Structures are given as structure tokens and as C-alpha cells.
Amino acid sequence: MIKSSLVSLWVILFLLGPTLGQQVRCDCQPALRHLCRCGVLIEQDVAEIQLAYLNRLMLAEFRDFLKESPVTTIRLAPAHKMVLKGESAQGYYDSDEQEMVINDSLQRDQALMVMAHELGHAWHFQVQPDPDAISDFLAEGFAEWVSYHLIKRTGLVEFCSKIKTNPDPLYGNGFRWYFQVEQKFGTEAVINIMRSWTDLEGGRVP
Numbered sequence: 001m002i003k004s005s006l007v008s009l010w011v012i013l014f015l016l017g018p019t020l021g022q023q024v025r026c027d028c029q030p031a032l033r034h035l036c037r038c039g040v041l042i043e044q045d046v047a048e049i050q051l052a053y054l055n056r057l058m059l060a061e062f063r064d065f066l067k068e069s070p071v072t073t074i075r076l077a078p079a080h081k082m083v084l085k086g087e088s089a090q091g092y093y094d095s096d097e098q099e100m101v102i103n104d105s106l107q108r109d110q111a112l113m114v115m116a117h118e119l120g121h122a123w124h125f126q127v128q129p130d131p132d133a134i135s136d137f138l139a140e141g142f143a144e145w146v147s148y149h150l151i152k153r154t155g156l157v158e159f160c161s162k163i164k165t166n167p168d169p170l171y172g173n174g175f176r177w178y179f180q181v182e183q184k185f186g187t188e189a190v191i192n193i194m195r196s197w198t199d200l201e202g203g204r205v206p
């Protein structure tokens with residue numbers, strides 16, 4: 001969802017597991033905390049490690065199109081400070097502060113997913129700073145498409161299938177629209193659409 005200078009992710013409720021609020025402990029090796037799936041809530045230090053990790057994946061995956069990462073700063077915020085238009089967001093990219101903000105009630109693996117999605121928005125926003133010019137479908141679809149490629153590199157493959165099969169008309173259909181463009185015409189075609197907001201025949205995408 002896009003509003004004025006904020007590009008935000010509203011809902012990925014399918015990620016929210018039943019362990020919220022329970023006492024859980026992490027059995028992961030310290031070096032693998034960024035991929036932790038033990039149900040532990042996100043903390044600032046792990047969030048920073050995760051964002052740095054995703055940024056490395058981002059530059060590897062899109063090295064032909066991206067010279068530096070669009071956002072390297074992250075901040076956690078409590079759920080009640082994440083309410084945008086009456087809904088609680090899991091994360092958003094704040095273009096004024098040039099930082100990513102994520103909900104501190106997320107578990108570590110959920111936070112990783114949200115960050116991957118918001119990296120897509122941040123990239124998009126730097127190229128196309130007028131959010132009103134971008135349809136929600138194209139914005140959320142692109143963010144999910146970026147997220148899919150980053151998460152694929154992490155090896156959390158079931159998250160990739162969730163992105164692919166998400167029934168949501170914005171997130172799911174938006175992703176699948178970009179994905180079929182990629183399958184037919186390649187990665188560059190997707191990036192060109194994101195950059196130019198024109199379709200493959202040169203018309204403006206609604």
C-alpha cells in the first residue's frame with residue numbers, strides 16, 4: 001500500500017504463527033540467528049543483521065540493475081505505532097527518514113520476510129518517488145517479486161510457495177503478474193516496468 005511518502009506493507013497475516021506471546025527460546029547457532037525459526041521475537045540487533053544479509057542478497061540477485069542498496073537502516077516499532085489508516089502494518093519504508101520500520105511483534109523469520117518485501121518498495125520508491133503514480137497492484141506485486149527472489153536465496157522455500165500461491169488480489173496477483181513477465185521476457189523486462197511504468201508495448205500500465 002502506498003500513501004503520500006510512506007510505502008507500506010499492510011498485511012501478511014498468513015505468516016503470523018500461534019506462538020506469539022509464549023515463552024520460546026532459540027536453539028540456533030549464533031551465526032545463523034538471521035535465519036532463526038524458533039519463534040523468538042525480533043530484536044534490534046538481529047534485525048540489523050538480517051537487513052545487512054538481505055542487502056547482500058539484493059546486490060547479488062540484482063547486480064546488473066542495482067549498484068547500492070536502497071535502504072540500510074532499520075528500526076523496530078511497537079504495533080500501536082504502526083497503525084496506518086486504521087490498520088496495523090507489519091512494516092513500511094519511510095522515505096523521509098530513509099529507513100525501514102518493522103513491527104516488533106514479528107518473529108525473526110517473519111521479520112525477514114517483511115524486510116525482503118520492504119526492500120522492494122524502497123528500491124521502487126527511489127526510482128519512482130511519486131507514490132500516487134504507482135498503482136497498489138504494481139507496487140505490492142513488485143515488492144513481492146523482489147521478496148520472492150531474496151527469500152529463494154535464503155533457502156526458506158516454503159515462504160516462496162506462500163508468495164506464489166497467495167490468493168490476495170494485490171499481493172498474490174501482483175506477484176504472479178510480474179512473475180509471468182519475468183518468465184516470458186526476463187528479469188530486465190520486470191525492472192524496466194518498475195522503472196518506467198510502461199508496459200511492453202510502451203503504453204502506461206494502469
Ligand SMILES: [Zn+2]
Pocket residue numbers: 001007008009010117121139140143
Ligand atoms: Zn507492501
Ligand SMILES: [Zn+2]
Pocket residue numbers: 025026027028033036037038039040
Ligand atoms: Zn532460533
